[in-house]
Amino acid sequence: RAPPRNSEFLTLTYGALVTQMLRDLENVEDVNKQLERIGYNMGMRLIEDFLARTSAPRCMEMRETADRIQQAFRIYLNIQPSITNWSTASDEFSLQFETNPLTEFVELPPDLNNLRYCAIITGCIRGALEMVQLDVQCWFVQDQLKGDNVTEVRVKFIRRLEDAIPAGED
Amino acid sequence: MFLVCLFTRINRFSLTFKMIIYGVYIVSKSGGLIFNLDNNVPRIEHEKTFTYPLDIILDYSPKKVSVVFNRKDGINVGHILVAVNGMVVNGATLEDGRDVKTLLETADNYPLNLKFGRPKMTTNEKIFLASMFYPLFAIASQLSPENKSSGIELLETDTFTLHCFQTLTGVKFIVVSETGLVGMDILLRKIYELYSDYALKNPFYSLEMPIRCELFDSKLQLLLDMIEKTGINNLDK
Numbered sequence: 001r002a003p004p005r006n007s008e009f010l011t012l013t014y015g016a017l018v019t020q021m022l023r024d025l026e027n028v029e030d031v032n033k034q035l036e037r038i039g040y041n042m043g044m045r046l047i048e049d050f051l052a053r054t055s056a057p058r059c060m061e062m063r064e065t066a067d068r069i070q071q072a073f074r075i076y077l078n079i080q081p082s083i084t085n086w087s088t089a090s091d092e093f094s095l096q097f098e099t100n101p102l103t104e105f106v107e108l109p110p111d112l113n114n115l116r117y118c119a120i121i122t123g124c125i126r127g128a129l130e131m132v133q134l135d136v137q138c139w140f141v142q143d144q145l146k147g148d149n150v151t152e153v154r155v156k157f158i159r160r161l162e163d164a165i166p167a168g169e170d
Numbered sequence: 171m172f173l174v175c176l177f178t179r180i181n182r183f184s185l186t187f188k189m190i191i192y193g194v195y196i197v198s199k200s201g202g203l204i205f206n207l208d209n210n211v212p213r214i215e216h217e218k219t220f221t222y223p224l225d226i227i228l229d230y231s232p233k234k235v236s237v238v239f240n241r242k243d244g245i246n247v248g249h250i251l252v253a254v255n256g257m258v259v260n261g262a263t264l265e266d267g268r269d270v271k272t273l274l275e276t277a278d279n280y281p282l283n284l285k286f287g288r289p290k291m292t293t294n295e296k297i298f299l300a301s302m303f304y305p306l307f308a309i310a311s312q313l314s315p316e317n318k319s320s321g322i323e324l325l326e327t328d329t330f331t332l333h334c335f336q337t338l339t340g341v342k343f344i345v346v347s348e349t350g351l352v353g354m355d356i357l358l359r360k361i362y363e364l365y366s367d368y369a370l371k372n373p374f375y376s377l378e379m380p381i382r383c384e385l386f387d388s389k390l391q392l393l394l395d396m397i398e399k400t401g402i403n404n405l406d407k
Contacts, residue, residue: 051366
Protein backbone atom coordinates (compact mmCIF):
# COMPACT_ATOMS: atom_id res chain seq x y z
CA ARG A 1 0.00 0.00 0.00
CA ALA A 2 1.25 3.43 -0.84
CA PRO A 3 2.40 5.57 2.09
CA PRO A 4 0.19 8.54 3.00
CA ARG A 5 0.35 11.13 0.22
CA ASN A 6 0.90 13.96 2.58
CA SER A 7 1.88 13.09 6.09
CA GLU A 8 1.75 16.76 7.02
CA PHE A 9 -2.00 16.52 6.99
CA LEU A 10 -1.85 13.84 9.66
CA THR A 11 0.72 15.82 11.64
CA LEU A 12 -1.40 18.94 11.65
CA THR A 13 -4.65 17.14 12.41
CA TYR A 14 -3.03 15.38 15.34
CA GLY A 15 -1.63 18.69 16.58
CA ALA A 16 -5.09 20.21 16.39
CA LEU A 17 -6.52 17.30 18.38
CA VAL A 18 -3.92 17.63 21.13
CA THR A 19 -4.29 21.41 21.48
CA GLN A 20 -8.05 21.11 21.52
CA MET A 21 -7.84 18.53 24.27
CA LEU A 22 -5.48 20.73 26.29
CA ARG A 23 -8.03 23.50 26.00
CA ASP A 24 -10.95 21.24 26.95
CA LEU A 25 -9.37 19.32 29.81
CA GLU A 26 -6.83 21.79 31.25
CA ASN A 27 -5.23 19.06 33.32
CA VAL A 28 -2.25 17.62 31.42
CA GLU A 29 -2.50 14.21 33.06
CA ASP A 30 -6.09 13.90 31.82
CA VAL A 31 -4.95 14.73 28.31
CA ASN A 32 -2.31 12.01 28.51
CA LYS A 33 -4.93 9.55 29.64
CA GLN A 34 -7.42 10.51 26.94
CA LEU A 35 -4.79 10.33 24.19
CA GLU A 36 -3.84 6.86 25.40
CA ARG A 37 -7.48 5.84 25.34
CA ILE A 38 -8.05 7.16 21.84
CA GLY A 39 -4.96 5.29 20.71
CA TYR A 40 -6.20 2.13 22.39
CA ASN A 41 -9.51 2.29 20.56
CA MET A 42 -7.74 3.01 17.27
CA GLY A 43 -5.41 0.07 17.81
CA MET A 44 -8.32 -2.30 18.35
CA ARG A 45 -9.63 -1.46 14.89
CA LEU A 46 -6.37 -0.89 13.10
CA ILE A 47 -5.13 -4.39 13.92
CA GLU A 48 -7.78 -5.89 11.62
CA ASP A 49 -6.61 -3.67 8.81
CA PHE A 50 -3.03 -4.73 9.43
CA LEU A 51 -3.92 -8.44 9.51
CA ALA A 52 -6.13 -8.22 6.44
CA ARG A 53 -3.42 -6.55 4.42
CA THR A 54 -0.37 -8.45 5.56
CA SER A 55 -1.87 -11.91 6.22
CA ALA A 56 0.53 -12.14 9.14
CA PRO A 57 0.37 -15.40 11.10
CA ARG A 58 0.06 -15.50 14.88
CA CYS A 59 3.22 -14.54 16.78
CA MET A 60 4.68 -17.20 19.01
CA GLU A 61 7.51 -15.15 20.48
CA MET A 62 8.15 -11.56 21.42
CA ARG A 63 10.75 -11.08 18.69
CA GLU A 64 8.17 -11.80 16.01
CA THR A 65 5.81 -9.37 17.67
CA ALA A 66 8.50 -6.69 17.62
CA ASP A 67 9.05 -7.24 13.91
CA ARG A 68 5.32 -6.95 13.22
CA ILE A 69 5.07 -3.71 15.17
CA GLN A 70 7.99 -2.36 13.20
CA GLN A 71 6.25 -3.38 9.99
CA ALA A 72 3.06 -1.66 11.14
CA PHE A 73 4.94 1.61 11.69
CA ARG A 74 6.30 1.30 8.19
CA ILE A 75 2.82 0.82 6.77
CA TYR A 76 0.92 3.45 8.75
CA LEU A 77 3.50 6.16 9.48
CA ASN A 78 6.12 5.39 6.85
CA ILE A 79 8.90 5.28 9.44
CA GLN A 80 11.07 2.42 10.54
CA PRO A 81 11.81 2.43 14.26
CA SER A 82 14.78 0.31 15.31
CA ILE A 83 14.28 -2.48 17.81
CA THR A 84 16.81 -2.36 20.64
CA ASN A 85 17.46 -2.92 24.33
CA TRP A 86 16.10 -6.43 24.66
CA SER A 87 15.73 -7.58 28.22
CA THR A 88 17.56 -10.81 29.04
CA ALA A 89 14.24 -12.63 29.46
CA SER A 90 13.22 -11.50 25.95
CA ASP A 91 9.99 -10.10 27.27
CA GLU A 92 10.79 -6.43 26.90
CA PHE A 93 12.16 -4.30 24.07
CA SER A 94 12.40 -0.73 22.88
CA LEU A 95 11.34 0.93 19.69
CA GLN A 96 13.62 3.85 18.84
CA PHE A 97 12.46 6.58 16.52
CA GLU A 98 14.95 8.89 14.85
CA THR A 99 12.10 10.85 13.36
CA ASN A 100 8.45 10.92 14.21
CA PRO A 101 5.98 12.41 11.78
CA LEU A 102 3.58 13.26 14.59
CA THR A 103 6.03 15.71 16.13
CA GLU A 104 7.51 17.20 12.98
CA PHE A 105 6.55 20.83 13.70
CA VAL A 106 6.14 20.60 17.45
CA GLU A 107 7.99 22.46 20.20
CA LEU A 108 6.75 21.69 23.67
CA PRO A 109 6.19 24.80 25.84
CA PRO A 110 7.95 24.52 29.23
CA ASP A 111 4.70 24.39 31.19
CA LEU A 112 3.67 21.25 29.31
CA ASN A 113 6.66 19.20 30.30
CA ASN A 114 4.40 16.48 31.65
CA LEU A 115 2.49 16.09 28.40
CA ARG A 116 3.09 12.82 26.59
CA TYR A 117 2.46 14.29 23.19
CA CYS A 118 2.52 10.96 21.33
CA ALA A 119 0.60 8.96 23.92
CA ILE A 120 -1.66 7.83 21.08
CA ILE A 121 1.15 5.57 19.86
CA THR A 122 1.52 3.64 23.10
CA GLY A 123 -2.26 3.30 23.33
CA CYS A 124 -2.41 2.03 19.79
CA ILE A 125 0.22 -0.66 20.39
CA ARG A 126 -1.55 -1.82 23.52
CA GLY A 127 -5.01 -1.93 21.88
CA ALA A 128 -3.79 -3.74 18.79
CA LEU A 129 -1.89 -6.39 20.73
CA GLU A 130 -4.80 -6.97 23.06
CA MET A 131 -6.95 -7.94 20.09
CA VAL A 132 -4.47 -10.69 19.26
CA GLN A 133 -4.59 -11.80 22.88
CA LEU A 134 -1.32 -10.25 24.05
CA ASP A 135 -1.39 -8.15 27.17
CA VAL A 136 1.49 -5.65 27.15
CA GLN A 137 2.59 -2.54 28.92
CA CYS A 138 3.84 0.31 26.80
CA TRP A 139 5.41 3.61 27.82
CA PHE A 140 7.83 6.37 26.78
CA VAL A 141 11.40 6.19 28.05
CA GLN A 142 12.87 8.99 25.98
CA ASP A 143 11.23 11.76 24.03
CA GLN A 144 12.81 14.06 21.47
CA LEU A 145 10.31 16.73 22.44
CA LYS A 146 11.88 16.76 25.88
CA GLY A 147 15.45 17.09 24.68
CA ASP A 148 16.41 13.44 24.28
CA ASN A 149 18.33 12.36 21.22
CA VAL A 150 15.80 9.79 20.15
CA THR A 151 12.25 8.90 21.04
CA GLU A 152 12.10 5.54 22.75
CA VAL A 153 8.99 3.49 23.39
CA ARG A 154 9.29 0.51 25.68
CA VAL A 155 7.04 -2.54 25.24
CA LYS A 156 6.78 -5.12 28.02
CA PHE A 157 5.02 -8.47 27.73
CA ILE A 158 2.71 -9.14 30.66
CA ARG A 159 0.77 -12.25 29.71
CA ARG A 160 -1.11 -14.05 27.02
CA LEU A 161 -4.88 -13.66 27.36
CA GLU A 162 -5.55 -17.40 27.20
CA ASP A 163 -9.29 -17.11 27.75
CA ALA A 164 -9.66 -14.79 24.82
CA ILE A 165 -7.83 -16.93 22.30
CA PRO A 166 -10.40 -18.05 19.71
CA ALA A 167 -11.16 -21.75 19.37
CA GLY A 168 -8.98 -23.46 16.86
CA GLU A 169 -6.18 -20.98 17.43
CA ASP A 170 -4.72 -22.04 20.76
CA MET B 171 -18.36 -9.43 -38.17
CA PHE B 172 -15.07 -10.46 -36.73
CA LEU B 173 -15.63 -8.17 -33.78
CA VAL B 174 -19.02 -9.68 -33.07
CA CYS B 175 -17.45 -13.11 -33.20
CA LEU B 176 -14.75 -12.08 -30.78
CA PHE B 177 -17.30 -10.57 -28.48
CA THR B 178 -19.42 -13.69 -28.27
CA ARG B 179 -16.29 -15.74 -27.74
CA ILE B 180 -15.30 -13.60 -24.78
CA ASN B 181 -18.83 -13.75 -23.46
CA ARG B 182 -18.93 -17.52 -23.62
CA PHE B 183 -15.48 -17.71 -22.11
CA SER B 184 -16.49 -15.66 -19.10
CA LEU B 185 -19.65 -17.71 -18.68
CA THR B 186 -17.56 -20.74 -17.89
CA PHE B 187 -16.20 -18.78 -14.93
CA LYS B 188 -19.62 -18.13 -13.50
CA MET B 189 -19.69 -18.96 -9.84
CA ILE B 190 -22.61 -18.77 -7.51
CA ILE B 191 -22.32 -17.33 -4.01
CA TYR B 192 -25.45 -17.90 -1.95
CA GLY B 193 -24.63 -15.90 1.12
CA VAL B 194 -22.06 -14.15 3.27
CA TYR B 195 -22.11 -14.20 7.06
CA ILE B 196 -19.87 -12.54 9.64
CA VAL B 197 -19.82 -13.91 13.18
CA SER B 198 -18.27 -11.84 15.93
CA LYS B 199 -15.65 -12.97 18.40
CA SER B 200 -18.36 -13.81 20.92
CA GLY B 201 -20.44 -15.84 18.48
CA GLY B 202 -23.10 -13.31 17.50
CA LEU B 203 -24.15 -12.84 13.91
CA ILE B 204 -23.11 -9.28 13.06
CA PHE B 205 -23.71 -9.36 9.33
CA ASN B 206 -25.47 -11.44 6.75
CA LEU B 207 -26.18 -11.05 3.10
CA ASP B 208 -28.37 -13.25 0.93
CA ASN B 209 -27.12 -13.29 -2.58
CA ASN B 210 -28.44 -14.98 -5.63
CA VAL B 211 -30.71 -17.47 -3.87
CA PRO B 212 -33.15 -18.75 -6.46
CA ARG B 213 -36.68 -17.97 -5.38
CA ILE B 214 -38.83 -21.02 -5.94
CA GLU B 215 -42.56 -20.41 -6.00
CA HIS B 216 -45.37 -22.36 -7.59
CA GLU B 217 -48.95 -21.28 -8.01
CA LYS B 218 -51.76 -23.67 -8.85
CA THR B 219 -55.55 -23.81 -8.78
CA PHE B 220 -56.90 -26.58 -6.57
CA THR B 221 -60.34 -28.19 -6.35
CA TYR B 222 -61.89 -29.90 -3.35
CA PRO B 223 -60.62 -32.11 -1.80
CA LEU B 224 -57.01 -30.96 -1.68
CA ASP B 225 -54.71 -33.62 -3.13
CA ILE B 226 -51.64 -32.59 -1.16
CA ILE B 227 -51.30 -33.20 2.52
CA LEU B 228 -50.68 -30.16 4.64
CA ASP B 229 -49.52 -29.67 8.18
CA TYR B 230 -51.02 -26.75 10.06
CA SER B 231 -48.81 -25.33 12.75
CA PRO B 232 -49.31 -21.90 14.34
CA LYS B 233 -46.22 -20.60 12.54
CA LYS B 234 -46.69 -21.98 9.07
CA VAL B 235 -48.69 -24.21 6.78
CA SER B 236 -46.35 -26.68 5.13
CA VAL B 237 -46.54 -29.57 2.69
CA VAL B 238 -45.82 -32.92 4.35
CA PHE B 239 -46.65 -35.41 1.58
CA ASN B 240 -47.76 -35.88 -2.03
CA ARG B 241 -45.60 -33.55 -4.01
CA LYS B 242 -46.86 -32.41 -7.39
CA ASP B 243 -46.09 -29.88 -10.12
CA GLY B 244 -42.98 -28.56 -8.44
CA ILE B 245 -44.71 -28.14 -5.11
CA ASN B 246 -42.39 -30.11 -2.91
CA VAL B 247 -42.47 -31.57 0.55
CA GLY B 248 -41.24 -28.89 2.92
CA HIS B 249 -42.63 -25.97 0.93
CA ILE B 250 -44.88 -23.58 2.78
CA LEU B 251 -48.11 -21.88 1.80
CA VAL B 252 -47.29 -18.35 0.72
CA ALA B 253 -50.61 -17.02 -0.56
CA VAL B 254 -54.25 -17.96 -1.08
CA ASN B 255 -55.99 -16.33 -4.06
CA GLY B 256 -53.17 -13.81 -4.17
CA MET B 257 -53.62 -12.89 -0.51
CA VAL B 258 -50.48 -13.27 1.62
CA VAL B 259 -50.49 -15.86 4.41
CA ASN B 260 -49.00 -14.85 7.75
CA GLY B 261 -48.29 -17.97 9.76
CA ALA B 262 -51.63 -19.78 9.97
CA THR B 263 -53.88 -16.84 9.17
CA LEU B 264 -54.60 -14.79 6.10
CA GLU B 265 -53.92 -11.09 5.83
CA ASP B 266 -57.56 -10.31 6.55
CA GLY B 267 -57.55 -12.47 9.68
CA ARG B 268 -59.27 -15.60 8.37
CA ASP B 269 -57.88 -18.93 9.55
CA VAL B 270 -56.19 -20.88 6.77
CA LYS B 271 -57.16 -24.29 8.07
CA THR B 272 -60.90 -23.64 8.17
CA LEU B 273 -60.68 -21.92 4.80
CA LEU B 274 -58.97 -24.86 3.13
CA GLU B 275 -61.25 -27.44 4.74
CA THR B 276 -64.47 -25.83 3.63
CA ALA B 277 -65.60 -27.24 0.28
CA ASP B 278 -67.62 -24.12 -0.64
CA ASN B 279 -64.48 -22.02 -0.92
CA TYR B 280 -63.07 -23.99 -3.83
CA PRO B 281 -61.62 -23.65 -6.42
CA LEU B 282 -58.72 -21.98 -4.61
CA ASN B 283 -55.55 -20.60 -6.06
CA LEU B 284 -52.70 -21.58 -3.75
CA LYS B 285 -49.12 -20.40 -3.96
CA PHE B 286 -46.37 -22.46 -2.37
CA GLY B 287 -42.74 -21.58 -1.93
CA ARG B 288 -39.57 -22.62 -0.23
CA PRO B 289 -39.50 -21.25 3.33
CA LYS B 290 -37.19 -18.30 3.80
CA MET B 291 -35.00 -18.13 6.85
CA THR B 292 -35.95 -15.37 9.22
CA THR B 293 -33.34 -13.14 10.80
CA ASN B 294 -33.92 -14.87 14.12
CA GLU B 295 -33.27 -18.27 12.61
CA LYS B 296 -30.08 -16.98 11.05
CA ILE B 297 -28.86 -15.63 14.37
CA PHE B 298 -29.72 -18.98 15.91
CA LEU B 299 -27.79 -20.91 13.26
CA ALA B 300 -24.78 -18.62 13.54
CA SER B 301 -24.57 -19.20 17.26
CA MET B 302 -24.87 -22.96 16.61
CA PHE B 303 -21.96 -22.88 14.22
CA TYR B 304 -19.80 -21.30 16.88
CA PRO B 305 -19.55 -24.34 19.24
CA LEU B 306 -19.44 -26.67 16.24
CA PHE B 307 -16.34 -24.85 15.09
CA ALA B 308 -14.82 -25.17 18.58
CA ILE B 309 -15.68 -28.88 18.84
CA ALA B 310 -14.05 -29.56 15.51
CA SER B 311 -10.79 -28.11 16.73
CA GLN B 312 -10.92 -30.28 19.85
CA LEU B 313 -11.83 -33.51 18.04
CA SER B 314 -8.58 -33.32 16.17
CA PRO B 315 -6.46 -36.48 16.37
CA GLU B 316 -3.41 -34.32 15.85
CA ASN B 317 -2.05 -32.07 18.53
CA LYS B 318 -3.51 -28.87 17.21
CA SER B 319 -6.19 -28.09 14.73
CA SER B 320 -8.04 -25.15 13.34
CA GLY B 321 -11.81 -25.13 13.46
CA ILE B 322 -14.02 -25.96 10.48
CA GLU B 323 -12.70 -24.33 7.35
CA LEU B 324 -14.83 -26.16 4.83
CA LEU B 325 -18.18 -27.86 5.17
CA GLU B 326 -19.42 -29.66 2.11
CA THR B 327 -22.86 -30.97 1.20
CA ASP B 328 -24.35 -32.08 -2.11
CA THR B 329 -25.95 -28.69 -2.73
CA PHE B 330 -23.57 -26.15 -1.25
CA THR B 331 -20.18 -25.61 0.36
CA LEU B 332 -19.55 -23.48 3.41
CA HIS B 333 -16.17 -21.78 3.63
CA CYS B 334 -15.10 -20.32 6.94
CA PHE B 335 -12.14 -18.13 7.72
CA GLN B 336 -11.34 -17.09 11.28
CA THR B 337 -9.07 -14.12 11.83
CA LEU B 338 -6.46 -13.99 14.57
CA THR B 339 -8.77 -11.72 16.49
CA GLY B 340 -11.56 -14.31 16.42
CA VAL B 341 -13.95 -12.87 13.85
CA LYS B 342 -15.37 -15.51 11.50
CA PHE B 343 -16.12 -14.83 7.85
CA ILE B 344 -18.39 -17.40 6.26
CA VAL B 345 -19.29 -17.75 2.61
CA VAL B 346 -21.90 -20.22 1.39
CA SER B 347 -21.47 -21.07 -2.26
CA GLU B 348 -22.14 -23.74 -4.83
CA THR B 349 -19.87 -26.78 -4.55
CA GLY B 350 -16.61 -27.23 -6.35
CA LEU B 351 -15.35 -23.67 -6.30
CA VAL B 352 -11.67 -23.05 -5.76
CA GLY B 353 -9.86 -20.02 -4.44
CA MET B 354 -12.55 -19.05 -1.97
CA ASP B 355 -9.87 -18.16 0.58
CA ILE B 356 -8.99 -15.21 -1.65
CA LEU B 357 -12.58 -14.03 -1.54
CA LEU B 358 -12.72 -14.44 2.24
CA ARG B 359 -9.57 -12.38 2.68
CA LYS B 360 -10.99 -9.75 0.39
CA ILE B 361 -14.14 -9.58 2.52
CA TYR B 362 -11.91 -9.24 5.58
CA GLU B 363 -10.26 -6.25 3.93
CA LEU B 364 -13.63 -4.68 3.20
CA TYR B 365 -14.66 -5.28 6.80
CA SER B 366 -11.54 -3.62 8.14
CA ASP B 367 -12.00 -0.70 5.78
CA TYR B 368 -15.68 0.03 5.63
CA ALA B 369 -16.93 -1.27 8.96
CA LEU B 370 -14.08 -0.72 11.39
CA LYS B 371 -12.91 2.62 9.99
CA ASN B 372 -16.42 3.95 10.14
CA PRO B 373 -16.32 6.12 13.28
CA PHE B 374 -20.00 5.42 13.95
CA TYR B 375 -19.60 1.67 14.01
CA SER B 376 -19.10 0.17 17.45
CA LEU B 377 -17.20 -3.08 17.78
CA GLU B 378 -19.09 -6.38 18.17
CA MET B 379 -22.34 -4.75 17.05
CA PRO B 380 -24.29 -5.67 13.90
CA ILE B 381 -22.80 -4.00 10.85
CA ARG B 382 -25.17 -1.50 9.37
CA CYS B 383 -22.92 0.39 7.01
CA GLU B 384 -24.22 1.13 3.57
CA LEU B 385 -20.76 1.59 2.15
CA PHE B 386 -19.80 -1.88 3.33
CA ASP B 387 -22.98 -3.36 1.85
CA SER B 388 -22.40 -1.80 -1.53
CA LYS B 389 -18.69 -2.63 -1.72
CA LEU B 390 -19.40 -6.23 -0.79
CA GLN B 391 -22.15 -6.49 -3.37
CA LEU B 392 -19.78 -5.04 -5.94
CA LEU B 393 -17.16 -7.64 -5.04
CA LEU B 394 -19.65 -10.50 -5.31
CA ASP B 395 -21.01 -9.23 -8.62
CA MET B 396 -17.50 -8.97 -9.95
CA ILE B 397 -16.42 -12.48 -9.06
CA GLU B 398 -19.69 -13.86 -10.33
CA LYS B 399 -19.00 -12.31 -13.69
CA THR B 400 -15.30 -12.75 -14.10
CA GLY B 401 -14.21 -15.40 -11.65
CA ILE B 402 -12.02 -15.25 -8.62
CA ASN B 403 -8.66 -15.20 -10.34
CA ASN B 404 -9.25 -11.73 -11.68
CA LEU B 405 -9.54 -10.12 -8.26
CA ASP B 406 -7.23 -7.16 -8.16
CA LYS B 407 -5.08 -7.05 -5.11
